[in-house]
Structures are given as C-alpha cells and as structure tokens.
Amino acid sequence: PETVISVNTLSGAQIEIETQTIVLVNERPALEDQYDRLARLTPQTIEGQWELAEWCRENNLRQEREVHLWSILELDPDYEAANYALGRTKRKGVWGTRDEHMQAMGLVKHKGRYLTPEELELIEQSDENRQQQQQWYARVKMWHGWLSSNTLDQQSALKEFSEIVDPLAVKAISQFLQNDPNRDVRKLCINVYSQIIHQDSAARLVEMVLTDVDAYIRQFALETLKNSMAELSIPYFIHGLASPANLIVRRAGFALGELGNQKAVPYLIAALVTIHSYKKEEALPSYGFSVNPNGALGNAQGFSLPPDVEVALRAGQYPYGVQILNQPAPTLTQTVNVSVAQQNPEVLEALVSLTGQNFGFQERTWSLWWQNQNPLK
Numbered sequence: 001p002e003t004v005i006s007v008n009t010l011s012g013a014q015i016e017i018e019t020q021t022i023v024l025v026n027e028r029p030a031l032e033d034q035y036d037r038l039a040r041l042t043p044q045t046i047e048g049q050w051e052l053a054e055w056c057r058e059n060n061l062r063q064e065r066e067v068h069l070w071s072i073l074e075l076d077p078d079y080e081a082a083n084y085a086l087g088r089t090k091r092k093g094v095w096g097t098r099d100e101h102m103q104a105m106g107l108v109k110h111k112g113r114y115l116t117p118e119e120l121e122l123i124e125q126s127d128e129n130r131q132q133q134q135q136w137y138a139r140v141k142m143w144h145g146w147l148s149s150n151t152l153d154q155q156s157a158l159k160e161f162s163e164i165v166d167p168l169a170v171k172a173i174s175q176f177l178q179n180d181p182n183r184d185v186r187k188l189c190i191n192v193y194s195q196i197i198h199q200d201s202a203a204r205l206v207e208m209v210l211t212d213v214d215a216y217i218r219q220f221a222l223e224t225l226k227n228s229m230a231e232l233s234i235p236y237f238i239h240g241l242a243s244p245a246n247l248i249v250r251r252a253g254f255a256l257g258e259l260g261n262q263k264a265v266p267y268l269i270a271a272l273v274t275i276h277s278y279k280k281e282e283a284l285p286s287y288g289f290s291v292n293p294n295g296a297l298g299n300a301q302g303f304s305l306p307p308d309v310e311v312a313l314r315a316g317q318y319p320y321g322v323q324i325l326n327q328p329a330p331t332l333t334q335t336v337n338v339s340v341a342q343q344n345p346e347v348l349e350a351l352v353s354l355t356g357q358n359f360g361f362q363e364r365t366w367s368l369w370w371q372n373q374n375p376l377k
Contacts, residue, residue: 035064042068046075050082132168140172147185161188167198174204186217194224202232210240210251222255234261241271241347249274250346257350265354269366271347277339284332 005022007015038055042048049068056065065085072082077095088095099109107114139160146157164173170193177189190208193201208221225233237259240252249271256264312318343361351366352358359365 031059031061035059035061039064044071044075046072046079049075053082053085129168132166133171136166136169136172137175140169140176144176144180144185147188158188161192162195164192165195167196167200170196170198170200170204178204178208183214183217186212186214187220190217190221190224194228197229197232199232202229203236205229206233206236206240206255209237209255210243210248218251222258225255226259230259230261234259234263238264238267241267241274244276246274246276246342246344250344253344253347253350257346257353260354262354265351266367266370268347268351268354269363269370271344272351272361272363272366273341273343275339275341277337279335280338281333282336284334 003020004016004018007017035056038052042052049071053065053068053072056062056068069082069086072079073086076082083090083095086097088097089101091101094101094104096104102109102114106116108117109115143157143160146153148154173189173192177185177192180186180189186208190205193205202225205221205225209218209225212218212221234256237252237255240248241256243249243252253268253271256268348358348361357366357369359369
C-alpha cells in the first residue's frame with residue numbers, strides 16, 4: 001500500500017502526506033474550497049463584501065451570501081442594495097423585514113396571518129375549546145351507549161348527564177341525544193340543556209320546540225325554556241317567524257305567545273300573513289284529433305299516429321278514417337312552484353295575548369296601532 005499521498009491545493013501547490021499521519025478524510029465540493037479562499041482574501045469593505053455576495057448568488061450559496069450582506073449592513077445600515085437583497089424595506093425611516101415592521105406595530109404572526117395579541121388570544125381559546133369539545137364528544141358518545149343497557153352503566157350515565165353544565169358539551173349532546181328516536185332520551189336531552197344556562201343550549205331547545213315530531217317533547221322543551229332561559233330564546237323564535245316552512249312560523253308564533261315578551265310584537269305583526277312556496281303537480285293539456293281516410297290529420301299539428309294504426313289506415317282497413325281521443329292515454333303532468341299567502345292563527349293568538357287587542361289579520365291596522373303605542377322619540 002502507498003505510504004504517501006499527494007494533494008493538489010487550489011493555489012497549484014502539491015503537498016505529500018504520509019498516510020499513517022492521516023486521521024480524517026473529509027470530502028467536500030471544490031466550490032466550497034473556492035469560497036473559503038475568496039472569503040479569506042476579500043477585504044471587509046462594502047465593495048468587497050458586495051462583490052463576494054454577488055459571487056455567492058451566481059453560485060447558489062444562499063447562506064454564505066446572507067453572511068456578506070449582513071456584513072455590509074454592519075458597515076452601512078442604510079445600504080439599499082443589501083437591504084433589498086435581504087428582503088428588507090424602509091418604513092417610517094426604519095429598515096426591516098415585513099415581520100419586523102408588523103412586530104413594531106404590535107402585531108404577531110400566526111399561521112401566515114398578522115394578528116393583534118387579543119385576536120391571537122381568542123384563536124388560542126377557540127383551539128382549546130375545540131379540543132374540549134372533542135373530549136365531550138367521546139364522553140357523551142360513551143354515556144349515550146350506556147343508556148340502552150339495563151345495568152349499573154345506565155345509572156352511571158344518568159348521573160354523568162345530570163352533572164353537565166359546560167356549554168362546550170352542547171354540540172355533543174345535540175348529536176347523540178337530541179335526535180334519538182327514544183322519547184325518554186330526548187326528554188333527558190332537554191333536562192341536560194336546562195342545566196346549561198347559555199345561548200347555545202337555548203338555541204337547541206328552540207330547535208326542539210320548532211322541529212321535534214313529538215308534540216309532548218315540543219311542549220316540554222317550551223316549558224323548560226319558560227322556566228330557565230326565556231329571554232335567551234326570544235331571538236331564535238323571532239328568527240323562526242321568517243322560516244320558509246309555514247309550520248315552523250306557526251309554532252314560533254305560538255311559542256312567543258307563551259313566553260309573553262313584548263319585544264316580539266312587531267315581528268309577530270309582520271308574520272300574520274306569510275308567503276310560502278310549494279311544489280304542485282299540474283296536468284299538461286291533452287288533445288284529441290281525427291284522421292281522414294287518406295291519412296291526413298285534422299287539427300293535429302305536431303302529432304304522429306301510432307305505427308300500427310298508420311299501417312292499417314294506409315292498407316285500407318279503416319275506410320272511414322279513425323278518430324283518436326286522449327282519454328286512454330296516460331295523463332302527463334309537470335311540477336310547478338306556486339306561492340301561497342297563508343294566515344297564521346297562532347301568530348294572531350300570540351298578538352292578542354301580548355297586547356290585549358284584536359285586529360284580525362289586518363297587518364296595516366296592527367302596524368298603525370303599534371306605532372301609536374310606541375312613537376319615535
């Protein structure tokens with residue numbers, strides 16, 4: 001084996017090294033050696049550092065380039081070319097990156113967006129809330145499963161549900177309990193909502209009042225709202241008065257009458273008569289027509305004979321012609337949308353209950369009376 005190896009340096013010199021003295025061999029691109037040599041020879045001046053930074057750019061040495069750009073700024077912080085090359089701009093006489101300018105304005109960066117510290121705090125709280133909601137999903141799902149058993153698990157589930165007061169549990173409860181086909185489970189759902197005095201639980205109870213298929217459950221939910229969250233529920237029932245479904249409008253009107261809140265009066269007046277769209281099947285017009293012996297059609301533009309009839313006619317089997325009527329043919333229909341103005345008796349009853357007046361379904365009369373009772377100040 002060779003005891004000596006030769007090494008050619010960048011300067012052109014040749015060095016011989018005994019192999020037994022070599023401890024480590026570190027291979028690297030020749031470009032890095034070239035850079036090291038230039039860096040040692042380049043003076044610490046703006047011109048020299050800029051020239052080396054440009055050489056680094058041409059050879060894709062990004063990190064090394066930034067080192068020399070910052071060296072320039074140490075010599076002259078206002079040197080424009082170096083600042084721009086580093087992605088810095090000048091605002092209000094100060095050079096800096098976009099992040100630095102935003103930080104100077106008191107903003108913080110979060111997932112690519114600049115926010116105030118208060119906005120970031122709200123987002124972090126939302127993230128924490130989502131995590132807690134996911135935890136509630138897992139627990140409520142498990143307890144919901146226990147309800148169908150006849151073991152101690154059922155009693156444990158009932159106990160756990162009776163202790164829920166966290167508004168972050170509302171979504172999980174609505175998913176697993178609110179639409180359960182078992183009436184007792186939906187009744188339990190209402191009881192749990194009543195423990196959570198919050199707008200989210202009030203909104204869910206209003207939803208049950210307006211949409212549950214069971215009249216008992218609807219009334220139970222309404223009584224629960226009257227006893228615990230009447231004020232919170234009013235805006236949601238008012239919103240129900242604008243529903244495209246007439247049944248929802250009428251149920252919302254009834255609920256507002258039961259809750260007895262005067263705030264609802266102008267909205268009830270506007271909902272005395274509401275317009276709703278329905279789909280309706282209509283029969284398409286049908287026509288009878290006659291055929292002369294020569295095959296000509298009378299008053300039958302756009303019609304054609306059934307093939308077997310046409311062949312028989314042309315063969316002379318019908319010397320007196322034929323008459324084809326529309327009765328045997330199936331009735332053709334089309335679906336059309338119709339708008340219907342509907343009076344809502346539950347809304348009227350609510351108005352009578354709240355105001356002690358009765359102007360029927362005369363919305364204008366109601367409006368004039370209400371304006372007279374509540375003149376603009």
